[in-house]
Amino acid sequence: MMKLLKKAIFSTSLVLPCFSIYSPGKADTSADPIALMESYPKDYFISPVDNPLLVSGTFGELRSNHFHAGLDLKSKTGGVGQSVYAAASGYIDQVKVQGSGYGNVLYIKHPNGYSTVYAHLDKFSPSIASLVKEVQYKREKFEVTIDLPKDKYPVRKGEEIGKMGNSGGSTGPHLHFEVRAAGKAINPLLFGIPVRDNRPPEIRDMKLYVLNEHREVTGSYPLPVEKRKEGVYGLKGGLVERRVGAWRVGLGIKVYDKCDGTTNNNGVYALSVFANGALIYSWTAEGFHFDETRYLNAHCDYAAQKKFGAWFHRLFVLPGDKLSMYERTEKMGSIALSATQPTEVTVVAMDAAGNKSNVQFTLFRDTNMVVQEPVVYQYLFPFNQQNQLQLGDFNLKMPKGTLYEDLRLKYQSEPSNRSDVYSAFHRLHEYTTPVHQFFEIGILPNELPEALRKKAFVARLGGKRADNCGGLWKDGLLTTQVRSFGTYCIMVDNTPPTISPVIFDADMSKKSAISFRITDNVDVTDKADALNWKGMIDGKWVLFEYDKKRNRLTHWFDAQLQPGLHTLSLEVVDDRGNRSVFERSFKR
Numbered sequence: 037m038m039k040l041l042k043k044a045i046f047s048t049s050l051v052l053p054c055f056s057i058y059s060p061g062k063a064d065t066s067a068d069p070i071a072l073m074e075s076y077p078k079d080y081f082i083s084p085v086d087n088p089l090l091v092s093g094t095f096g097e098l099r100s101n102h103f104h105a106g107l108d109l110k111s112k113t114g115g116v117g118q119s120v121y122a123a124a125s126g127y128i129d130q131v132k133v134q135g136s137g138y139g140n141v142l143y144i145k146h147p148n149g150y151s152t153v154y155a156h157l158d159k160f161s162p163s164i165a166s167l168v169k170e171v172q173y174k175r176e177k178f179e180v181t182i183d184l185p186k187d188k189y190p191v192r193k194g195e196e197i198g199k200m201g202n203s204g205g206s207t208g209p210h211l212h213f214e215v216r217a218a219g220k221a222i223n224p225l226l227f228g229i230p231v232r233d234n235r236p237p238e239i240r241d242m243k244l245y246v247l248n249e250h251r252e253v254t255g256s257y258p259l260p261v262e263k264r265k266e267g268v269y270g271l272k273g274g275l276v277e278r279r280v281g282a283w284r285v286g287l288g289i290k291v292y293d294k295c296d297g298t299t300n301n302n303g304v305y306a307l308s309v310f311a312n313g314a315l316i317y318s319w320t321a322e323g324f325h326f327d328e329t330r331y332l333n334a335h336c337d338y339a340a341q342k343k344f345g346a347w348f349h350r351l352f353v354l355p356g357d358k359l360s361m362y363e364r365t366e367k368m369g370s371i372a373l374s375a376t377q378p379t380e381v382t383v384v385a386m387d388a389a390g391n392k393s394n395v396q397f398t399l400f401r402d403t404n405m406v407v408q409e410p411v412v413y414q415y416l417f418p419f420n421q422q423n424q425l426q427l428g429d430f431n432l433k434m435p436k437g438t439l440y441e442d443l444r445l446k447y448q449s450e451p452s453n454r455s456d457v458y459s460a461f462h463r464l465h466e467y468t469t470p471v472h473q474f475f476e477i478g479i480l481p482n483e484l485p486e487a488l489r490k491k492a493f494v495a496r497l498g499g500k501r502a503d504n505c506g507g508l509w510k511d512g513l514l515t516t517q518v519r520s521f522g523t524y525c526i527m528v529d530n531t532p533p534t535i536s537p538v539i540f541d542a543d544m545s546k547k548s549a550i551s552f553r554i555t556d557n558v559d560v561t562d563k564a565d566a567l568n569w570k571g572m573i574d575g576k577w578v579l580f581e582y583d584k585k586r587n588r589l590t591h592w593f594d595a596q597l598q599p600g601l602h603t604l605s606l607e608v609v610d611d612r613g614n615r616s617v618f619e620r621s622f623k624r
């Protein structure tokens with residue numbers, strides 16, 4: 037019976053939908069969002085939490101530097117501690133503990149080839165929790181990744197595997213649930229999990245982008261829309277047509293979906309664009325490989341996000357965007373405009389329950405309008421090749437695949453007027469232009485005392501404080517890898533981290549935990565390391581749990597510690613090797 041079931045499931049799951057190359061004249065249903073929905077087994081997984089299912093985040097949602105890879109399910113009670121169940125039978129394949137990101141997370145492998153992921157847990161089931169603690173003490177590390185042998189920790193469908201929590205980067209109690217297969221995250225809502233959603237997506241705003249012959253953006257206009265009735269939208273002010281001073285355009289859309297019972301602005305499942313009845317663009321949140329999630333920065337209007345916090349989906353594909361969530365149509369979303377012939381445009385947004393909203397209008401080319409403003413720049417960096425700058429006091433090496441479109445790079449160097457800066461300011465382009473992968477920069481120091489060389493770091497300015505991007509000395513230049521444009525210079529960090537007691541005094545006999553707040557004077561990013569810590573009681577390593585979002589270190593007392601007088605020592609070290617030690621005796 038089991039064997040038969042396995043086989044049946046495999047036969048459905050093997051049809052992992054793929055995106056075929058566009059071939060004119062040939063019907064292609066492989067990227068049809070509805071066909072994709074129907075291709076997944078609907079009764080294999082049960083919901084990992086109790087009803088009612090309150091969805092606070094959907095798969096494929098636009099997030100900072102990534103597409104959301106799972107489904108966020110909120111607590112029924114609003115707090116932590118609600119049961120989390122295995123969505124199907126299988127075995128626990130991996131357990132991880134992290135102070136940020138997924139927090140406490142479990143990975144289960146299922147016999148049909150899929151895996152499921154349960155993140156931000158408050159607690160693991162007792163057997164897993166004791167295994168984790170044992171490994172943490174053995175490795176003397178809080179953050180651990182534990183790979184488990186096949187079938188050592190089997191789970192049955194519906195068995196409790198932990199409690200819902202708020203661990204890691206989570207900002208409110210919820211379960212982050214993922215379904216994976218072959219290195220790909222797949223939309224959990226494609227598996228028949230009973231989420232109630234009777235509302236069509238809400239189209240909030242649109243934009244119009246002027247494109248050149250390479251599908252690169254040379255300008256943009258607002259294209260405000262309004263709701264005409266449920267699921268039907270049009271141009272604002274009752275308008276039906278728009279004239280544009282460009283021969284080629286693309287669209288952008290700000291759109292959200294709400295599930296029943298919650299007010300969360302969730303993402304949509306599919307977006308498509310039709311020009312004069314022909315499909316020219318299709319994006320579907322069916323699944324993606326983890327190594328392509330950063331293409332989010334090409335898919336969204338990165339500048340609108342950085343400047344205004346507005347998430348627009350581009351309804352056209354930038355030349356350097358290799359994301360697999362698009363159907364490879366011939367036009368890839370670009371719309372050629374004619375001055376005499378109208379171009380009828382329809383944009384359709386659909387949620388995972390199949391509710392649809394659309395917006396329709398007509399575009400004309402206005403040959404009297406002038407749009408292009410000349411761009412002032414210093415260097416031209418083609419997107420499809422390696423680029424570099426060798427200026428002596430500032431070097432840059434950018435591998436192929438770093439840019440999404442050709443870059444007219446602006447660069448300026450200015451002498452520093454600040455006593456805490458040990459180089460010129462290197463203004464490297466604009467923070468509103470996305471970068472796909474790390475590139476190397478090297479900066480020549482200026483009047484940096486020999487004694488401070490070890491404490492020097494590459495700083496990116498822009499926020500309230502400078503960010504430490506790391507840095508190693510290479511041929512006299514402080515060199516590191518970064519993933520953003522902005523103003524770079526050399527700064528020095530010789531300030532040790534601070535350790536402030538939250539729960540600690542001489543008499544700890546009535547307390548269940550020791551807790552400290554640890555902070556540093558500089559924020560780290562890119563290649564710089566986060567704070568490292570080591571807690572010891574009477575010279576022996578003890579587990580301090582770390583919650584990065586609260587800067588909190590906590591040690592829970594256990595039966596190992598006998599009543600009496602003890603010595604605690606807590607050491608915290610930052611990226612540049614600055615060290616603080618807190619040492620005190622206490623009574624237990």
Ligand SMILES: [Zn+2]
Pocket residue numbers: 093104106107108211212213
């Ligand atoms: Zn999530």
